[in-house]
Amino acid sequence: MNIFAEIEGIQYTPFACRTLKEYNLSNLEDAFKKNATFILNFDKNNKFALSWWVSPKRTRSYPYARVYDSLAFQGKRVTVIPVLKDEGKDGDRDFIQWDTISLMSLLGVYVIISYYKEAQKNLKFENKITNQKFDFEHIKQELRAISSYQSDALHWNISQIEKIKEITEKALNSYRKISKKLKVELHSDEEIERRIKEVLTEKNSFINYSRDLAEKAQIRESRTIQPKERVNGQKVQITIKNYLGGYYFFTCDEVIIQNDIIYLIECKHSKRSILPSKADIKDGLLKMILYTNLKNLKINDRKFQHCAILKLTTSQSFDSDRVKKLDFLGKIQIESKQNNFSVTINNLDLESLIK
Known part of the structure; x- marks a missing residue:
């Protein structure tokens, strides 16, 4: 299965960006060392x-x-x-x-x-x-x-x-x-x-x-399951064309088709921690920026509506009560709602989990 889609522009509001430290130009090298x-x-x-x-x-x-x-x-x-x-x-x-x-x-x-x-x-x-x-x-x-x-x-x-x-x-x-x-x-x-x-x-x-x-890298990646992924659906190549005729070759970790809706799922997994790392999650959020702005999504010339999902999975020691207290997740929940994508943690919807 190969997915083809287009992006005409980006509309997205991030909420989980960290507060950035400020440096003067004279301290540029020091800034690179520390941030x-x-x-x-x-x-x-x-x-x-x-x-x-x-x-x-x-x-x-x-x-x-x-x-x-x-x-x-x-x-x-x-x-x-x-x-x-x-x-x-x-x-x-x-x-x-x-x-x-x-x-x-x-x-x-x-x-x-x-x-x-x-x-x-x-x-x-x-x-x-x-x-x-x-x-x-x-x-x-x-x-x-x-x-x-x-x-x-x-x-x-x-x-x-x-x-x-x-x-x-x-x-x-x-x-x-x-x-x-x-x-x-x-x-x-x-x-x-x-x-x-x-x-x-x-x-x-x-x-x-x-x-x-x-x-070539896209083909290789589509055949590989990474340690930081726990997937149930099919891993699929997705090619995105921008308004200038440029192409981006990605691999969607998991794709599920139900009727005329295709679910594009980015997976992040942690074996030992309560959640995948913030860096891992933000890497996934950048994919959400792309997936939520896709237009004219097709498979073999058949058009589909699509939904984007950021799927977080953890080890069996997952503690939902501890997760609810993480301020970072609250920001992700706001971001997902504002930008029309879903977030799940161990197959539980984030919005219902942190209520």
Whole structure:
């Protein structure tokens, strides 16, 4: 089963965003050390809600939760994403994809594509690095440009794509210096050099290459049950087209069809805790932003009405009385009601559970 749907725009009000700490520009590096999302007082006229991604891969370190926490801010929302992250030959290497940037555009988030400049050797592995740090001068330069930028996030993010070749080359040079300084072997340069030559020469080639990788990843994910999922229905590929003709390739954890209604269910599970983590739940809430704004949902050209559900499951030691006292759940309940989706905990409706 493959689901196809469209998104024309986003209408959504978040309620579960955490209160963000404020930092001045002079303390930018310290803010990155202590917070995944924060308010940056850039100058007397500009404040940003700033988040950053540890890796360009959207399945690592809950980047969606970081972005979600910035969405209640009424000014410009900015997220910093490394163009690539190389952890060393004994670790992973991830590269930014077009669909990630396109999704941020849909959410009205300005993307700064940046790169890591410094790192430390991971003492547990011969060829692995850790504590990677961005080039903060580059980030400040881009923030300065955003502060006077008059167009929306979409146009800014397209302009970032036009710089991706240059930024990738800077990232590659930084990693060469890190490798030499720390005497750590990183992944081969050949693939990245090939991407620079063949894929990053112009915007459309990067978009098409990213789309091909995203489709393959979607197929793999649709066949895999993750430890943080407890599902009953069918896991299904869902392809979402935006108003610009861009595509997002996701996997819906669980799909149930009843008559002409299709239930799109995002699942989050915890074996040991009273609930899945806040980061896990916020990751699910970002999917609710997408699912509640879908239009023209079809399966094999047959149209369906749809409902979005965030399904939370826990171990058998689930204590409903303790759950009722969690203030965070009250915010989620308000958010679900305001934005027309449902939340269940161990198959109990959240609204009835916390009454």
